[in-house]
Amino acid sequence: MSSDLVVDLTNLREFSQERRDFEKFLFDEFIRSSTELIKVLQPLALKNGGCKEWCDNAHALKGISYNLGAMTLGEMSRTAEGVTSETADYKKDLLDSIMREHQQVLAFLDAEMTSWNVD
């Protein structure tokens, strides 16, 4: 699976067999969960060092990103999960990058779903 793409759907399509209703469910679920997880991370980024809640949420974001095929977002979440004694500035920069990448992933999914309607 290539990490150059924002989202590489090759593996996910092995599971979905290109059934669009199922893919739509997965995309919607990803959008809902990832947005929620990032919302939880935001206030935690203002504090120095890692904590269980930060790690758990970064870990969950990593899992669903990898499974979707959003490898860059997954790698960034993995870095966030590993935060132990880093400063709040570092965490905030990292979360900003995650949010930018997340926006790209959402735009990709949106474009993908729009293209189905065109087909």
Place this chain on the structure above:
Amino acid sequence: MDIVEDNGEDMLYASLVVLQNQGTGKALENHNFLQCRFFQLNMKLEHDLLGVHFQSITSSEGFKVYFCSDGDVIFQWIDGQDDSDHKNTIINFISERFRKDIEAIMPFEDFFAEYNIFDNIGALKAECLKKQGKITKNGRELTRCLENDRLVSTFSSTIQLISMQRTMRVKPHILIVEDQAFSQQMLLSVLEPEHTCHVASSAGEGVLLYIEKCPDIVFLDIGLPDISGHSFAKLLKAIDPNVYVVLVTAKNFASDVQTAKENDVKGYIPKPFTKDAIFETLDKFNQNKRKRAS
């Protein structure tokens, strides 16, 4: 008719333990239970009503009514020639009195939970324990359960009793313990077409499903909302020495692999998981099963 008026769950739990210790097979097959979820209705069934409406079955052998502390009422009877009448009598009575109230909040049939003690004694015991507040879906409570040897041993004896189901299965039954719906659905899309699958979103739900369904394989995430997947794997091992746990997780730190080995975890599928990795896991399980059988 024997009515246990208060905290019926205590008496029912005790009688289940006694029955379980008395024997297996046919002896247990005859006991039936029907739970009426008055708890959800936020309404109490008046004890006095029962005598009038259940005259026909009050003399039946083993007919008991347990009034639980949360408001639920559980009826028990022993199979006889007229056992189907017992169930119908109870349902008709509830329907006459409460149907409107029930249908205002749930489908009528969801108001009832039926247990045959031979098939799902674990589920009924777990229901009693939940009512007693000894087990909940809350992580802290579950952690306390882990430290409660008596409870672990109760679960263990439940599993021993129902584990014979496994030998009769052609394909393994699977329990997925994963809190993210996204990952649950990906796994189900591969497993469900050919296997019976059960899904839990937390370790608390997982342990209840485990003692009820006695699955053959557990696909387990490490990052659960209540306790860690590692602790859950350890609990399952204590409850059931034959448990077959496969970790499905995005954690791949060396310490996780080490802990997994200590808990006798049989396999490890990293996220993003692939279909091949899942099928290989099933093949490995089937090979092990064949080896054990021969």
